Amino acid sequence: MNQQNSIWLPEAASTIAGDVDTLFYFILVTSVIFFVGVVSTMVFFAWRFRRRSPDDRPKPVYENKLVEASWIVIPSILVAVVFVWGFRLFLEIGIAPPNSYEVNVTARKWSWSFTYPNGVISTDLHVPVNRPVKLRMSSEDVIHSFFVPSFRIKADVLQGRYSYVWFEATRQDTFLIACTEYCGTSHSNMYARVVTHSQDDFENWLVENLPDDSLTPAQRGELLYTQQGCIGCHSLDGTAAAGPSFLGLAGSTRNFTDGTSAVADDNYLRTSIVNPALQIVEGYLNVMPGQYAVTMSSEEIDALVAFINEQ
Amino acid sequence: MSDESHNYLNARKGLWSWLSTTDHKRIGIMYAIACGAFFLLGGILATFVRTELGEPGETILGQDQYNQVFTLHGVVMVFLVIIPAIPGILGNFVLPLQIGAKDVAFPRLNLASWYLFMAGAIMAVCGWLFVGKVDTGWTFYTPYSSGASNAVLWLTSAVFIAGFASIFTGLNFIVTVHKMRAPGMTWNRLPLFTWAIYATGIVQVLATPVIGITMVLLFLEKLLQIGIFDPALGGDPVLFQHFFWFYSHPAVYIMILPAMGIISDLMGTFSRQHVSGYTFIALSSVAIAFLGFLVWGHHMFVAGQSALSSIIFSMLTFLIGIPTGIKVFNWVATMYKGSVWLRTPMIYALMFLFLFTIGGLTGIMVGVLAVDVHLHDTYFVVAHFHYVMMGGALIGLIGGLHYWWPKMTGRMYNETAGVIAAILVFIGFNLTFFTQFFLGTKGMPRRYHDYSEFLEIYPEFAVLNLASTIGSYILGVGLVMILVYALYSLFRGPKATANPWGACTLEWTHTGPIPDEHNFHDTPLVTRGPYDYHLADDVFGKKTES
Amino acid sequence: MAHGHHIIPLRTLSMVFGALLFLTVITVITAQIDLGLLNIPLALAIAGSKAILVVFVFMALKYDNRVNLLTVVLGVVFVVVFLVLTLADTEFRGSLGITEPAIIEASPESSDTGSRMP
């Protein structure tokens, strides 16, 4: 994470980032000039024409048209320049090059998951460097927003629609992904990483992470623990987050908000994954998404239950 | 001139005389009390937000609590303070006086507006306190809001009801300015504050109904799942954003235009000079009112709207920058060859110019398509709108309150306390919000309860957020200080004369220290412009042949 | 005559009423014929002319002072602005490939609330 940030902007790690920064600095400098001009004139006038005696009655000053016209025309020109520049760059940001590598992104309440063409699902975005990558994004519940500060890209992720964003990383490093559209309880924990590899590292990574069935159910459960986003709310080290920790969960007695209680056997674990709203454990809110019954097959749920039993 | 004993404050006695008054001045005072209380509530919530963000990780609020606190901070500050405040308090009190009218056109409707405002306000606060957790943000974006708890129904109906107060106030002021000006008060002799309130009235009347229908549709979306905004039922969430911002952007002009009107009057009075470019400023107010309706899409550049509409909205957004620039340059030019008297209202006017210029220029920054992709929904936007809303509208309101305080209460506030508080507010404000520009450009998103993940890459986030929190405390102290010496002046402040600032507008020249219940004994005849100090012999005595 | 209020003659009122009924019949008939894309503008034009008739004669805007007319025109202009700029988004969505207009498995009656990833 060697970042050479300027005081204003994070380091530019994608092709368009450089152009966005130049436009940003151009507007910044022009704004500072205007600001200093306005404030210094204001302070100078306030001092130069300060009141000498209470019954001052200065002669009326009528504005001259030339000065008035100048501060209409000059800002208009500047603003037009800035608009056209921004507009052209916006088209560049919007239109993905034809040969981009396409990855599917799913946003859900408080975690990201990335699906690759060959079936690999991962919670971090691994991409080849110096190659345009196009993300096809959609959300499973509310509006989220995919934002990578170092690439200067952002796009809201809507439910039921695909929205696209593209970038071409120029450096091999890990970059932060954040969600910038308010999406509920732990909107501020919905992080992920973009990891850029050289071309062949990337290919090896793809192969390594292929879901093979030689894994034991518990191992597959562990993979699912991250891929399906359980990691977003359930920790493994006992600390309570949005959801209870899995550490020592299996076999313990759980008392629920409606006063009843039950032993956490396989059946309880399965129902709480498939229909979380049924029984809410004391001290937690009913925020667990309910679509796992649909997005996960029953063997995947069994694998996850096996994994939880091992904690 | 009304004699000392009989004025609008002591003309009638008892609480019921206030609650059933149709006197525009008393209704202005009642708005002042209500908006003051809600500003206090909003300020306390802001302090909670800043204390939580003071250090990384969870300090005083859990995630859910934090989300609820910033939601109510937004709702209270936007709908219950900054939109009703200036038209409600100063518009009600000053407008009829400035145009020489006995009262607004529909006094009973004016009182009804206050009650509608209070009903909406109480409903909002009770909905949040008792009914359930509302953590949707003040924007109520679907589908999150259509899934959230039923307390959202309370808040949406509260906004719907309070919206009518805004509509009726705007309607009242437009009819008053059109129909009830004193003889001789032609359109180009209207004080610029009246022009600004008139332009605000247009925006209030034309924009607020759309938030009304948006709230009704959101209400039905939650109750009957009518599926217009909720994508799970085939609706389109971006359509909700269109409906919402079609009102909410003109709403920011409801907030800033009255403040601009106050600054024009302050500049005129305290430079004792012609307000430079009177016609330009007056027409700019109306131009901003109309252009304000064409630009709402710049809130949605990355929200998934079509590229064509983003381009159109960005282009139209820059059209609004021009009249705003005209105003700022003309205010500075007003001081040229004037006699600038740096009393507290003028200090707040200059502070407004300083802060609003930063706000305006950063507005241009986020109006540019390519840069907004990076800056949207980050702390840069939070800093921008606080600079224009608080630095602009609130500072303008505080300056206006200081300026018209002697006329409203007959008392003078303490000048040195005023200056000290102004300095505190200035330092606190800049410390709080200028640091947030840096947070924003580095990518810290809005509405984040915790930023510890960013610390690996930007260790300076901790320092910046701490500085912002300390700044918010200083700002809080400054504002409380204003409240204290204002209340103190009510009881022990020196009696004010009829025209302590030597202003030339009707509310100073034709009324006693405290205006009579029916404003003027005989309707004033207006013979000169609002800022013709060289003609104002009635204020300054015979002009010596200097 | 009460200080200058214009009293609209009965004849004008009944003529306008007749015109309104006639236009209603026209709009019903033209709606039966399938003119494809032309149906909407035609229906709106007829409804618009009926509305103008009501506004100018029944509501006496023709004899009223200009400020009221300006108010109505402003109201209509802003309705058109709201409509046009919103449609500028909804009609051209996905024009640049930024968002796709097609709804994924749009059938709301499909049981699952979330949309399955392909």
Add this chain to the structure above:
Amino acid sequence: MSSADTTLKHYFVSHEQQFDAAKLGMWLFLVTEILLFAGMFVAYAVYRSWHPEVFLQVSELLDWRLGALNTVVLLASSFTVALSIHFVQKGENDKVVVLLIMTLVCAAIFMVVKYFEYSGKFSHGVFPGAGFEPHGIVDGKDYSKYDIPFAPQFFSIYFVMTGIHGVHVLVGMGLFGWLTTRVARGHFSPQYYTPVELTGLYWHLVDIIWIFLFPLLYLI
């Protein structure tokens, strides 16, 4: 005018000024009503532009004959209101009372027709939003064939628009009731008839909204 004239408020200079102020105030209020309904027309336009064929097909379920009857009824009520203003200006208050009652009757007919339309839809499962599952056959149309995607959107918009318009008709009926009693008690004269004028303006606007609703929902 005698100084004891209670209808002139102290803060107005003349009747003329008070009447013009009231008219301008009413027109501004009518503009807010126009913008209130504009929101719904935009929702209609957006969904129609996205799914024209669904809107075309599903709008067949609405019985345009009832719509046409309602249009004629509302136009008639607009006509009677315009006549009532005409006669109150002439001071013939007895005619005004008759005309206002006729307006009330027309409005009532409108609401009754709406009641039948709504109950007909509800009995066949055509509810706004999630409760939408049409069934049964009504004059040759098999409702279950209309259970297609985005049909609920059409009916949601239909019910919201005609519902809110219906509420405005009910408010109008209330106003006319109150107005009829005051005219009967002789409160109005050619010098002072502002409430009649304003209620008339409000009613004409309610009629104009229906003039647009009828073709957009029922016909095309």
